[in-house]
Amino acid sequence: MNSKPNAIVAQSGGPTAVINSSACGVVQEAMKSGKIGCVIGATNGILGVLTEELFALSAEKPQTIEQLMQTPAAAIGSCRYKLKSLEDSKADFDRILDVFKAHNIRYFFYAGGNDSMDTADKVNKLAADAGYELVCIGIPKTVDNDLAFTDHCPGYPSVAKYVATCAMEAGRDTEALYTTDTCTILEVMGRNAGWIAAATGLAHRCDEDAPHLVYMPEAVFSFDKLVNDVNEVLKKLGRVFIVTGEGLKNDKGEYITADKGAFARDSFGHVQLGGVATMLKAVIEKEVKIKARWNLLGTNQRSAMHFASLTDVNEAYMCGQMAVKSALDGVNGKMVTLVREKGPIRLRQGFGGQEYKCTTGLAELRDVANGEKKVPKEFINDSGNHITDAMRDYVRPLVQGEAPITIGEDGLPVFMRFERKPLEKKLPKYM
DSSP: OOOSOEEEEEEOSSOOSSHHHHHHHHHHHHHHHSOOSOEEEETTHHHHHHTTOEEEGGGSOHHHHHGGGGOOSOSSOOOOOOOOOTTTOHHHHHHHHHHHHHTTEEEEEEEESHHHHHHHHHHHHHHHHHTOOOEEEEEEOOTTOOOTTSSSOTTHHHHHHHHHHHHHHHHHHHHHTTTTOOEEEEEEOOSSOOHHHHHGGGGOOSTTSSOSEEEOTTSOOOHHHHHHHHHHHHHHHSOEEEEEETTOBOTTSOBSSOOOSTTOBOTTOOBOOOOHHHHHHHHHHHHTOOOEEEEEOGGGGGSOGGGOBHHHHHHHHHHHHHHHHHHHTTOOSEEEEEEEOOOOOOBOTTTOSBOOOEEEEEEEHHHHHTOOOOOOGGGBOTTSSSBOHHHHHHHGGGGOSBOOOOBOTTSSBOOOOOOOOBOOOOSOOOO
16 A cells, blocks of 8 residues: 555646646656655546546556547546635535545645635645645646736736737738738637737737737727727728737726626636627727628637747646645645846847746745736736737746647647546445
8 A cells, every 4th residue: 555645736727738737847846856756647627526526547557648648628527616715615625625635635736816816825725724734736727818926927928929810810810811801800718818919919010910909908998999000901901900808898997798698707707808899899890880700719729839939838747747846845725936037149040139047936825815917017018909029028937839739640639648546435425
């Protein structure tokens, strides 16, 4: 019987192209350390802990674990489940500890965004209050790039590369047919932070290039301003390509489009957004009297492994590695962060830009859970309808390189799947 403590890895929130790279880093580093018995996967995040839906990650074939680096979305399984306060949901917390005790779990690695770090922080406090030895380490993950205390988030560089390229390609389509399809609107993700929309500005190398207008939640939006902006671009080019984040807000701080129906909020209380592109299309066609099309990338933008950033893949893996190394060094209650090193500016062979170096740091889980990083003012132009060179300098090194991907005989990418050898259930059914 293995007397070494076990570790559990779980994924939470919206998937990304590289969250599995972080999981790969955790599993490989844990097994290499020789200090951890079994690395356990929790199917569908913290829900998998509550339901005891666990499987032995470290029993998977080594090539399967390696192929995580080329597989998008959350291979272990994700969720959106909010743990309430201990007073409101004592049963949940008791169950989590019971599962950890039953399987000798002493390390908890949770990959996700703000809400996931809140969950990890609550579990950490629960264990401490109960006198149970447990190390909790958060691994950053979000395409929104809105986690505080980290220069950027794994997942963001890949979505940035993808949406910028989509804007570039669709922009050429509009340019070719602008006499009939005069306006195109591309809607991207971004509830409160406009990092994804801002990334598309990288494609705007000259006045001719799309996108011509970029709207982010951080800049106050009005339909009158939209009409004026569109007319100005039309005077110069005869066509217009617009990128908009889903979370645009008016001068009262209200979302210009927000679902008010029965499913208007998710389990964390976040307003469900969407439809801003169709709203902009209607206004432009009515007020400017030109034909407008709209494109919605949806979940494609966060799962586009075929065009993932190599920088992103490598950094996501590094975050998984450092989570394990930090835990084994006695660090607890922290999230791994990415730190952009400031150094001499030199040409980097192959990219012709500034040298870029990134290391890792640590931040308190509770601080990350309660923080939110917005696009700073210096990254948005004075008109509030595009980005500045400072934003280009920020995002350019993040999108460099193309992640290797295995192609099958049918010409399509090959993604891994776990065998998922289940662990023995030791507790009564809970949910």
